[in-house]
Structures are given as C-alpha cells and as structure tokens.
Amino acid sequence: MLSHKLLTKAGYISQLGAGIFSFTPIGWRVIEKIKNIIRYEMNSIDCHEANFPVIQPSDIWEESGRIDSFIPPLARFKDRRDKIMIIAPTHEESVISLVRSEVNSYRDMPFSLFHIQTKFRDETRPRGGLLRVREFEMKDAYSFHADQNDLDDIYEKFSNAYFNIFNKCGIDVIKVAADSGAIGGKVSSEFISVAESGEDTILKCDICSYAANEEKAEFKKIIKTINNNSIEISEVKTPNIKSIKDLSNFFNLDSYNFIKTMVYFSSKKPVLVSLAGDLEVNETKLKNLLQNDVRLANNDEVVDLGLTPGFISPIGNNFDLILDDSINLKADYILGANKEDIHLSGVVPEKEFNIKSHTDIAKAKKGYLSIDCDDTKCKGMNEYKGIEVGHIFKLGNAYSTKMGLNFLDKEGKQRSVEMGCYGIGVGRLLAAAIEANSNQKELVLNKNISPFHVYIANLNTDNLEVKEASNSIYSDLINSGYEVLFDDRDEGPGVKFNDYELSGVPVRIVISKRSLENSEVEILERGEDKLRMVKIENIDKELSNIL
RNA sequence: CGGGGAGUGGCGCAGUUUGGCAGCGCGCCUGGUUUGGGACCAGGAGGUCCCGGGUUCGAAUCCCGGCUCCCCGACCA
Missing domain, CATH: 3.40.50.800 (Anticodon-binding domain)
Incomplete structure (x- = not known):
C-alpha cells in the first residue's frame, strides 16, 4: 500500500498495534489541516461543532437495540461500579440522548451538529495502513428535521459540502448510491476516491452518470417473455451438464431461459435463492432482505438437505424460496430436477413454486445497463475500484422512534424526528489523498493540507x-x-x-x-x-x- | 473466524535444520575528512533472542502452553 509506505517512511505515523497508530507532530499537522477544512465547510452549511464522549454507558445502546447487534461487536469494559461501558464506534445514540431533551417542537428544527472524535471499531482485519484501522478520527454530523423534504434539502447541502472538502484535499470523488450497512436507514451515498488500491468496487455509467457501489447497484435485467403455448413440464436427460454455460450450449438457448438455484444458510436456516441463469447473487442484497447474515452452503450441506448439487430445484421441497425479479413468474423455464443428470423444461414459476419473496437480489456487473440508463444511448456500466472517504445517510426516523426523539408538529400531534447522518474518516481521507497524488518516491499533498507551506x-x-x-x-x-x-x-x-x-x-x-x-x-x-x-x-x- | 508466515540491539535481518562465545547491514555516539542527489575513515555504545513452563551439564535453537504482529480469505462506516 503506497500511502502506508510513504506515511511510515516520511515519519507521519507509527504503528502501535494492529490497526492502531500514533501520529507524529508532522503527521498530526496534516490531520489538523484536514479537520479545519472540514470545520470550515460544516460551518458554511450551518452545522455546529459539538463534542460527544468516547466512553458511553451501555443504557443508550440498549435503547437503540444495537448493544448486541452492532458489527463488529462493541468494545466494552466494566467500570468500578460494575456498570458496562461502551467504547463508541459511532455516535447516533449519544447525539440523540443530548438532542431529545432539547427538541420539543417543529420550531426547534432543522439544525445539525457535528463533532470530530475518536472511534473504536474492533474490525476483524485491519489493513492498508490508515485505510482500515480500529481506532480512528471521524467527523460525523447529524441533522434533525420535522419532515422528510427538509431532510432531503439538507442532505443535498451536505453532499455539496462533501465535494468541497474532498476537492480541497486534492482528491476527485464519485458519489455513488450505497448500502447503508450497520448504520441503518434507507438511502445512503458514498463518496469514492477512485484508486486501484481501493477496497470498494463501484459501477458507473459514464453516459447517464448512474453510479452505485457494487453492493447496491441495480440494473436492467433481461426478462424472458411469456410463451403463448400452454407448455407441459417434461424431464430432459442432461448427462453431467451442470453449469448454466453447458446447459446453454446443450439446449442452444440464451442463459436467461434457465433458472439457477443456490442454497444459503441464514442464521442456520437453509434458504433457496433462484435467479435467471445469466445472473449471480448479490449477498448484500440477500442479507438485507433476510435481515441476517448469509452464507453459501457447501456441497456436503446441500446433499444433507436432500438436494442434488448441480441439479437443485425449488420444486418438491418446503425450503423458503427467494426469487430474483429477473424471473418472469408466467414464463416457462428450464431448471434442475433435483435428480442426477436430469433437468425439467416447461416450468412456469407461478404454478410450481412456493415463493416467499420475489425481488432484486442479483449482482450488477460491468457492461450491464443500470436502471437509470437510456437503452438507446448508454453503453453499459464501467467498473472502478475506489476508497470510500465519506458516507452520508438518510436515517429517517429509524433511531428517533426507538429512542423517543419526538416533537409536536403544527397540528400539535406528536411525531418522531427525521434524521440524517454524515461521516468522513479523517485518517482515511489523508491516505486516500496520498494514494491519489503520490508516487513511490514522493509524498505529494496540496498546499491546503501539506504540513508546512x-x-x-x-x-x-x-x-x-x-x-x-x-x-x-x-x-x-x-x-x-x-x-x-x-x-x-x-x-x-x-x-x-x-x-x-x-x-x-x-x-x-x-x-x-x-x-x-x-x-x-x-x-x-x-x-x-x-x-x-x-x-x-x-x-x-x-x-x-x-x- | 479459516489458512499461511513471523517475533533476535532503534529499524531491517542472519543464526534455529545438526543445542556449545549474541552476529551482520542501516541508524546512533566521539574525532577527523567531505559538502548540489541517500559520502568516507577510525574508534565506540547499545540485547529479558516475545512470554511462561519443561528437557539438558548447557537452549535463540528441542518439547508443551500462551501472547502479539503480518499476509490471503471470510467479514466490514
């Protein structure tokens, strides 16, 4: 990792433990400059600086329900009175705790607060120097609104401020639609600095400018059209033909005429996941749908469930079935017969399947058209690697409902506050700026963030x-x-x-x-x-x- | 959490196979020479060989247990 090498060699940082770094005076000067740029831009959108504690009583984490669900697990210890204390990985709970005693009326809003604070996340594997660490400085801001339109407006303001911050630090970013992960909420956008060394993969149409994290990206699917004839199911011998590619050749049909079924475990319970043959599962989408971690079953587990690897079928069993919306319920498909070397043709999902969900769980890929693409102009999405330097979320009322952050509206009715939250990893931003501009020999920072003029x-x-x-x-x-x-x-x-x-x-x-x-x-x-x-x-x- | 690797002076490493004086390069200190692209000569300082236990006359080296760090994967603002 170039940035890690340069930061160490230049004496900006020194490692104390896995994902834990000290900053030297010269390194800290740069961090302070970045923070001051952030402060300036936050002030310019009327976001006020505050400060929230690193160590927090566990009560508020019980309230939000994240005490045991946060990933990675919360770092905690007991104080001398045997009370559980949390080393905060993020600050929604503490900011709400402050704000809820002050906000009573719609007249009290909107407003927003930010702080730049140390967080601790016990990541499974820190890596890449400052890119993924356990203890880090983060700017996080929180906004509070009486209604969703207001949240939408402020969200845009933050978005603009973020572009300013990143540009001043000398990096170009792409704003992409993102998965909200552990923080929650419905809509979120990431700011990605394009770099080969980045951990994130994004898909972007350079013509219509749709851009999304691979985890989130939605695309136009080829949907099989309905065949007019009333087709009967029949068994077809397919000796040792297991992959979609082989089937496609065998039947001389495009791969979307087949249904591919995978077996996943979600909290130890097996789930079948079916999609059109040309597609693959997006495990993040699947995880969000099931509200639980997912894991692909291995060959032995598939057999133990009474299924035949390579010929798995959702017909004739009672497992939960999740169907990707690439599948036309009324069209006829070819799929496994759950018997060795046999496939079924003429299967109409609507008639044969016991469907639990029918929604998008497919992975977008390079070359696909995004949902926003214009078929006549766009040429398919390109793939880029990048570093996530900022992430903003429309939280809605997810936290305010749980934690009782309410107000009285114009009609005197009690409602829960709409919230947004907006994060930037300060150290990661420094690493990204170095990745974007430096070379093997030279650490390059622009005049705005260089340690000295x-x-x-x-x-x-x-x-x-x-x-x-x-x-x-x-x-x-x-x-x-x-x-x-x-x-x-x-x-x-x-x-x-x-x-x-x-x-x-x-x-x-x-x-x-x-x-x-x-x-x-x-x-x-x-x-x-x-x-x-x-x-x-x-x-x-x-x-x-x-x- | 799975797989692999490593831990010896401030840093980077050799020595471990086959138990027998604690080594090398860089850096550091002193003196001198040098001064437009990581200089040179001479002298010197610096060690809990990751920790704990065991085997042995004797352990950096062999055995058992533990800790930490790194890499790949899984995971992940």
Whole structure:
C-alpha cells in the first residue's frame, strides 16, 4: 500500500498495534489541516461543532437495540461500579440522548451538529495502513428535521459540502448510491476516491452518470417473455451438464431461459435463492432482505438437505424460496430436477413454486445497463475500484422512534424526528489523498493540507554567510505568515533533497553558496522540474504566486 | 473466524535444520575528512533472542502452553 509506505517512511505515523497508530507532530499537522477544512465547510452549511464522549454507558445502546447487534461487536469494559461501558464506534445514540431533551417542537428544527472524535471499531482485519484501522478520527454530523423534504434539502447541502472538502484535499470523488450497512436507514451515498488500491468496487455509467457501489447497484435485467403455448413440464436427460454455460450450449438457448438455484444458510436456516441463469447473487442484497447474515452452503450441506448439487430445484421441497425479479413468474423455464443428470423444461414459476419473496437480489456487473440508463444511448456500466472517504445517510426516523426523539408538529400531534447522518474518516481521507497524488518516491499533498507551506534548506551549514542568510530568510518567511520547515541539519544535499521529497511540503527553497553569489535562492515547486532563481527580496512575491 | 508466515540491539535481518562465545547491514555516539542527489575513515555504545513452563551439564535453537504482529480469505462506516 503506497500511502502506508510513504506515511511510515516520511515519519507521519507509527504503528502501535494492529490497526492502531500514533501520529507524529508532522503527521498530526496534516490531520489538523484536514479537520479545519472540514470545520470550515460544516460551518458554511450551518452545522455546529459539538463534542460527544468516547466512553458511553451501555443504557443508550440498549435503547437503540444495537448493544448486541452492532458489527463488529462493541468494545466494552466494566467500570468500578460494575456498570458496562461502551467504547463508541459511532455516535447516533449519544447525539440523540443530548438532542431529545432539547427538541420539543417543529420550531426547534432543522439544525445539525457535528463533532470530530475518536472511534473504536474492533474490525476483524485491519489493513492498508490508515485505510482500515480500529481506532480512528471521524467527523460525523447529524441533522434533525420535522419532515422528510427538509431532510432531503439538507442532505443535498451536505453532499455539496462533501465535494468541497474532498476537492480541497486534492482528491476527485464519485458519489455513488450505497448500502447503508450497520448504520441503518434507507438511502445512503458514498463518496469514492477512485484508486486501484481501493477496497470498494463501484459501477458507473459514464453516459447517464448512474453510479452505485457494487453492493447496491441495480440494473436492467433481461426478462424472458411469456410463451403463448400452454407448455407441459417434461424431464430432459442432461448427462453431467451442470453449469448454466453447458446447459446453454446443450439446449442452444440464451442463459436467461434457465433458472439457477443456490442454497444459503441464514442464521442456520437453509434458504433457496433462484435467479435467471445469466445472473449471480448479490449477498448484500440477500442479507438485507433476510435481515441476517448469509452464507453459501457447501456441497456436503446441500446433499444433507436432500438436494442434488448441480441439479437443485425449488420444486418438491418446503425450503423458503427467494426469487430474483429477473424471473418472469408466467414464463416457462428450464431448471434442475433435483435428480442426477436430469433437468425439467416447461416450468412456469407461478404454478410450481412456493415463493416467499420475489425481488432484486442479483449482482450488477460491468457492461450491464443500470436502471437509470437510456437503452438507446448508454453503453453499459464501467467498473472502478475506489476508497470510500465519506458516507452520508438518510436515517429517517429509524433511531428517533426507538429512542423517543419526538416533537409536536403544527397540528400539535406528536411525531418522531427525521434524521440524517454524515461521516468522513479523517485518517482515511489523508491516505486516500496520498494514494491519489503520490508516487513511490514522493509524498505529494496540496498546499491546503501539506504540513508546512515551504521547506527551506541551508545547503552549506559550515559557511557563515549562507548560515546567516538562511536564518534571516527563515525569519522573514515566518514573519510573513508562512509555515516553514527549516532544514539546517548538517547533512549532505542528497539527504536533504530526498527527505524533502518525502515531506509532503509543496515548495522547496534551497539556499547555497552558489546562488547567494547573485543574492538569489532557488525555488522549486513540487511536480515541476524547472528551478526558479529568485532574488532574496522577491521570495515573498514569488511564493504568493505559487501558494 | 479459516489458512499461511513471523517475533533476535532503534529499524531491517542472519543464526534455529545438526543445542556449545549474541552476529551482520542501516541508524546512533566521539574525532577527523567531505559538502548540489541517500559520502568516507577510525574508534565506540547499545540485547529479558516475545512470554511462561519443561528437557539438558548447557537452549535463540528441542518439547508443551500462551501472547502479539503480518499476509490471503471470510467479514466490514
């Protein structure tokens, strides 16, 4: 991971444990700059900074119901009175606890609060340096509304503020529709910085600009049309033909004419999942539908359930059946007979299946048309890898109902508050900015988030004249309000240049015997290869052009 | 949680197979030379060999138990 390597080598961070890092002074300066950008943008949409505790009594987690359901499990300990305390992974509970005693009327809203706070999540596997850690700084904001339209408006404002924040940090992001995961709520959007090293896969149509996380992406399915003839079910011998591809060749039919059935376990209970032969299961969609973790059954488990691997059929058994909406209930299909080497043709799902759900549980793929795509113009979605740097959610009243966050509306009727929540991982944002702009040798940060504005090096530390000139230039720059990293170490030029390249500082000023002969210094802007020779009295002016 | 790997000076590692003086490179300290792309010479400091137990005259090395970290997968704002 490039960002991890550079952050460590440049001395920004140091690892204390798995997914737990210390920041050094230079690293923390960058974190503070990012936080200040966030603060500025939050203030500009009237979101006010507050602070909520890291350690929280478990009561509020009981109220929200997340005490035992949060994934990963909540980190907890007992205090001296034997009371269970939670090390907070997120702050919905605590913010609601504050707000519910203050909000009584629709007149009290809308408003929003944010804080930048340490969170702890006991992730199963931290990885990628600052990209997935256990303890981390996160900005999270919460908004409160009397109705959904108002939530929609503020959600858009946050969205715009997020684009500003990420752009100022030097990264381009794509906003995508996302799965809301453990936080809950219905609608959510992720901000993804496109990077090869990213953990998330997104699908995006570059023509109509539909974009979604792979977990969430919805697409146009090929639906088999209804055959007019009243077709009878018949058995067809299909010796050792198990895959959809083989069937497709055997029958000389497109793969959507077949039904593929998989066996999953959801909280130890078997569930059959069927979809058109050309598609695959999206386990996130399935998980959300079942409200439970899912796991694909292995071959032995399938046999134990009395099913025949390769020829599984939802006919003739009583397992719960989930049908993807790619399947036309009235059309006729070919599917397994649950007998070795035999398939059934002419099966009309509506007549034969005992269906529990008929909905979208299929995985979108590169090249598919999204649900928003225009068939005549769009050419199918492209696939990108990326880093999730922000995630915003329309929570609705999911939390406010559970925790009794209510208000009286204009008619004097009690209703629950509509909420939104908006997160940014600060350390991850730094890592993403580095991933987006750096290379093997150079840590590149733009002037908004670099630890210092200017690096100056005295190249001849043993020369009194150079030393005095360097000191005086340093003082002048400080007095002009620049943040300056002054390299006056007794090291050779190579050492200094290499360390500068790792420093993340955008401008290098070199002061040496050679240049001082003309009362000049040498200014190099990162990313350029042309040195500028600048008279000492013009340094300030030159810098103001660059910074 | 499953699979694999590692733990020896500040950092990176060798030594473990076959038990027998605790080693190397970088960094650090002192002195000197050098000074526009990670310099050089000389001298020096620095160790709970992850922890606990066992075998042995003797354990970094063998045996048992534990901890931690890394990688792949599962999982995951």
